[in-house]
Amino acid sequence: MNYSEENIRSALTERLHSAINRAYLRLASTTTAVCILGLMCVFYLAGTVFPQGVSLTEYINGGGGFVFLVALLDLLDFFTSPVFLILAFTLFLNLLVCVYEKYPSLFVKGPYPAEFTPEHSVALTQDLKEAFEKVREVFVKELGFRPVESESRWNVVQKGLPCGLLTWLFHAGAAVCFLGFILTYLFAYDGTMRLAPKKASTVVPRETGRLKSLWTAKDGPTDFHLYLDEFVTEYSEYPDLDYPEDRTARLAVGLGWSSPSYELREDSLFVKDWKARIKVIRGNNTLREKTAEVNSPLKYGGYTFYLAGWADTVKVSVDRNPILLEVLSGDEIFVPGLLDPLVFGDVKSGRVYRLDGRTEDLRPFTTVKRKSGVGYEYLGKVLFGDSVTLNGHSITPAGFETGAVLNYRYDPGAGVLWAGGLLLLSALALRVFIGRATAAYDLVELDGIVFLNLFVSSEGLGYSPDKTVAALTRHLTKDDIRPQEIPPGQ
Amino acid sequence: MLNSDSILSMASYLLGIELRLFWASSLFYTMALLLFIFHTVTRAVIFGKAARTALVAGVLAQAGLISLRAFEAGRAPAQTLYETLSWFALSAAVAYLYSSRRWRNIYLPGVLVSAVSAGACLYALFAASPAIEPLSPVLQSRWFEWRQINMFFSYAVFAVSASIEATYLIISPFVKKDCAPCYGLTAENIRDFHRSAFRLVLFGYPFLTFAIFSGAVWANNTFGRYWSWDAGQTWSLITWTVFTIYLHAKSVPALTGRAASAFNIIGFVSILATTFLGVNWLAGLLGIPLLRIYAL
Numbered sequence: 001m002n003y004s005e006e007n008i009r010s011a012l013t014e015r016l017h018s019a020i021n022r023a024y025l026r027l028a029s030t031t032t033a034v035c036i037l038g039l040m041c042v043f044y045l046a047g048t049v050f051p052q053g054v055s056l057t058e059y060i061n062g063g064g065g066f067v068f069l070v071a072l073l074d075l076l077d078f079f080t081s082p083v084f085l086i087l088a089f090t091l092f093l094n095l096l097v098c099v100y101e102k103y104p105s106l107f108v109k110g111p112y113p114a115e116f117t118p119e120h121s122v123a124l125t126q127d128l129k130e131a132f133e134k135v136r137e138v139f140v141k142e143l144g145f146r147p148v149e150s151e152s153r154w155n156v157v158q159k160g161l162p163c164g165l166l167t168w169l170f171h172a173g174a175a176v177c178f179l180g181f182i183l184t185y186l187f188a189y190d191g192t193m194r195l196a197p198k199k200a201s202t203v204v205p206r207e208t209g210r211l212k213s214l215w216t217a218k219d220g221p222t223d224f225h226l227y228l229d230e231f232v233t234e235y236s237e238y239p240d241l242d243y244p245e246d247r248t249a250r251l252a253v254g255l256g257w258s259s260p261s262y263e264l265r266e267d268s269l270f271v272k273d274w275k276a277r278i279k280v281i282r283g284n285n286t287l288r289e290k291t292a293e294v295n296s297p298l299k300y301g302g303y304t305f306y307l308a309g310w311a312d313t314v315k316v317s318v319d320r321n322p323i324l325l326e327v328l329s330g331d332e333i334f335v336p337g338l339l340d341p342l343v344f345g346d347v348k349s350g351r352v353y354r355l356d357g358r359t360e361d362l363r364p365f366t367t368v369k370r371k372s373g374v375g376y377e378y379l380g381k382v383l384f385g386d387s388v389t390l391n392g393h394s395i396t397p398a399g400f401e402t403g404a405v406l407n408y409r410y411d412p413g414a415g416v417l418w419a420g421g422l423l424l425l426s427a428l429a430l431r432v433f434i435g436r437a438t439a440a441y442d443l444v445e446l447d448g449i450v451f452l453n454l455f456v457s458s459e460g461l462g463y464s465p466d467k468t469v470a471a472l473t474r475h476l477t478k479d480d481i482r483p484q485e486i487p488p489g490q
Numbered sequence: 491m492l493n494s495d496s497i498l499s500m501a502s503y504l505l506g507i508e509l510r511l512f513w514a515s516s517l518f519y520t521m522a523l524l525l526f527i528f529h530t531v532t533r534a535v536i537f538g539k540a541a542r543t544a545l546v547a548g549v550l551a552q553a554g555l556i557s558l559r560a561f562e563a564g565r566a567p568a569q570t571l572y573e574t575l576s577w578f579a580l581s582a583a584v585a586y587l588y589s590s591r592r593w594r595n596i597y598l599p600g601v602l603v604s605a606v607s608a609g610a611c612l613y614a615l616f617a618a619s620p621a622i623e624p625l626s627p628v629l630q631s632r633w634f635e636w637r638q639i640n641m642f643f644s645y646a647v648f649a650v651s652a653s654i655e656a657t658y659l660i661i662s663p664f665v666k667k668d669c670a671p672c673y674g675l676t677a678e679n680i681r682d683f684h685r686s687a688f689r690l691v692l693f694g695y696p697f698l699t700f701a702i703f704s705g706a707v708w709a710n711n712t713f714g715r716y717w718s719w720d721a722g723q724t725w726s727l728i729t730w731t732v733f734t735i736y737l738h739a740k741s742v743p744a745l746t747g748r749a750a751s752a753f754n755i756i757g758f759v760s761i762l763a764t765t766f767l768g769v770n771w772l773a774g775l776l777g778i779p780l781l782r783i784y785a786l
């Protein structure tokens with residue numbers, strides 16, 4: 001045997017080709033899809049079992065077991081681990097190959113078998129030619145079928161939507177969704193910023209998408225500014241339900257022996273909505289204006305800004321001093337003359353929707369706590385302008401400012417995902433809820449009697465073969481052809 | 491204009507009625523379960539018919555209480571655990587009654603369906619709070635509402651499908667050609683009966699897909715991320731993937747039989763596990779600490 005370099009190379013190329021061919025065939029198979037999806041399920045399960053986003057040390061200190069496996073498979077950050085990503089990518093390839101393989105079959109009509117096995121046989125009392133015309137007319141005019149060209153001896157008619165195309169479309173939609181995931185994985189990043197009222201802020205990203213971070217530390221600051229015009233909080237009154245926890249007592253309510261009752265407690269205010277009126281400005285120009293709400297983000301310049309919450313700055317006067325101290329609610333502040341720091345709670349201000357339909361503006365108030373040992377001593381609620389006296393000092397919350405906390409995100413994958421999802425959902429819904437019915441029929445004359453042999457099938461849930469046969473029979477009866485159902489094969 | 495006290499006493503009164511209706515529907519579902527069991531033990535068709543009637547009564551009571559709650563809350567009542575379980579129980583019973591409307595004297599799948607409906611109702615009544623709570627701004631989204639409604643509806647449809655599948659698996663070895671019908675099932679109609687399990691999954695699948703999609707739109711609008719791998723989202727993905735496998739298995743000749751049936755049952759188990767045991771049950775079972783999980 002000649003082991004020349006050329007021979008070795010061609011043998012290797014051949015092996016490579018055959019390996020690629022085999023891999024391709026594997027990826028084109030639905031069985032492979034079943035296997036990969038099964039493995040994905042096991043992986044998802046692992047992701048719900050092991051806490052995500054904690055460090056291995058935290059996990060071990062918390063008493064977690066299976067440490068070797070956890071470390072080996074990166075189970076605490078499993079959904080971005082190489083094992084998971086490789087499997088997800090293989091499913092994506094599987095889907096792509098499948099979609100590519102099915103593409104040519106979209107343009108192929110049929111194929112319809114030369115012979116169908118009749119599932120219904122109906123005896124007609126007309127001659128063959130007349131019966132043929134009538135059956136065709138009923139199918140087309142009454143039942144809405146259209147004749148389909150086929151090489152079969154049987155006549156084939158169809159109605160509904162091209163299911164092959166719809167199946168292809170929703171698989172293509174799933175592939176587009178995957179593309180969206182990949183774009184998000186590679187390019188998306190996010191961060192948090194605080195908008196102080198009546199001040200312009202610029203987005204200064206602290207991160208860059210995974211792929212981009214290979215060549216740049218972060219994107220530059222944006223050339224536009226965000227300006228918080230107004231921040232409004234709305235509250236509604238919220239009654240508490242007096243209802244037993246105990247099972248027997250609950251049963252007693254069911255039997256009508258006792259009744260549940262709603263009660264209004266003091267301070268039963270529930271945040272109904274936050275609204276931030278934000279302007280996007282460049283120089284003196286306002287480029288966009290929007291009242292952002294929790295479920296209604298502001299979009300500009302590729303970024304989406306989500307209203308995540310608010311941050312209050314409380315301005316405090318000590319002993320009526322006009323020079324005010326400023327502190328974020330929730331943070332500790334040392335007040336001159338007091339040994340222990342104070343903490344002011346969230347400011348409650350804005351509009352209240354009362355249960356009886358009245359609306360009113362809240363007189364703004366906050367709460368005060370004093371650090372005491374390891375905990376805090378609650379000192380009470382204070383209206384703005386009122387004071388609390390501590391160790392002979394009068395502490396007055398004199399004013400406040402409410403700023404908006406925004407999460408910003410850059411994600412070029414989300415739009416692609418919505419497009420793919422829409423394609424997937426609409427094609428899937430049409431395929432499943434409408435689908436297609438195919439009927440094949442043949443008319444034969446035996447001993448002077450004409451028989452209509454029928455085969456009806458359907459894909460999807462929109463058409464029922466039984467109903468089609470029943471409707472056909474009804475129409476034929478109406479035209480006095482007097483069909484008579486006989487068992488197939490007789 | 492009514493004052494607050496009148497509004498509260500009216501709300502308490504309506505909740506009292508609602509709870510009584512809820513207990514009544516649980517009672518009907520439990521009666522249906524017992525009657526379906528009698529039917530299974532005795533094979534008497536009369537018990538099957540009575541069980542169906544009890545199920546219809548349960549459905550009527552529950553449809554009433556859900557409508558009442560929708561009126562009280564001024565929104566679709568499918569947001570809290572109490573509400574979603576109630577919606578799930580109703581959907582399962584309705585899906586069963588609808589899909590079985592053409593079966594003659596076949597009542598076996600009713601055992602599992604009525605057990606699921608009764609279980610969901612009793613769980614809601616004993617373990618969840620019936621208070622109509624104001625929704626936090628985060629949950630005030632149509633997308634979230636659609637997610638809840640569609641997800642629990644599809645779960646209910648899958649539960650009915652699994653009941654049929656399980657019945658088929660247990661009963662088919664006993665159904666022989668030319669023998670008397672076994673619980674109404676004959677060699678002729680059993681394939682059709684089994685096909686209805688597939689058709690139900692096919693029917694429920696787009697609803698679950700839409701639920702996952704609308705959940706992603708909601709999360710994206712609210713938190714800025716369409717997917718965060720939290721346990722709730724991941725479990726809905728597990729269920730969706732299992733039913734995707736089932737639908738594929740149905741088109742692979744080697745898997746279309748028992749293997750596909752097994753996937754249908756696994757999907758049902760995953761629904762039961764998440765609906766009744768909660769999303770962290772497996773971690774608890776394996777003794778894995780929950781720690782700080784799933785940062786958004």
Ligand code: HEM
Nearest residue numbers: 027028029030033094095098167171174431734737738741
């Ligand atoms: C996440 C990805 C996928 C989703 C969501 C998906 C979804 C579906 C659904 C819902 C059906 C059932 C349609 C019906 O019975 O009417 C189906 C059928 C099918 N899928 Fe997929 N699929 C995926 C991946 C794949 C892959 C990777 C392949 C290729 C290897 C594949 C090949 C098929 C085939 C051959 C059918 C049968 C089509 C028919 O009966 O007309 N699918 N798919």
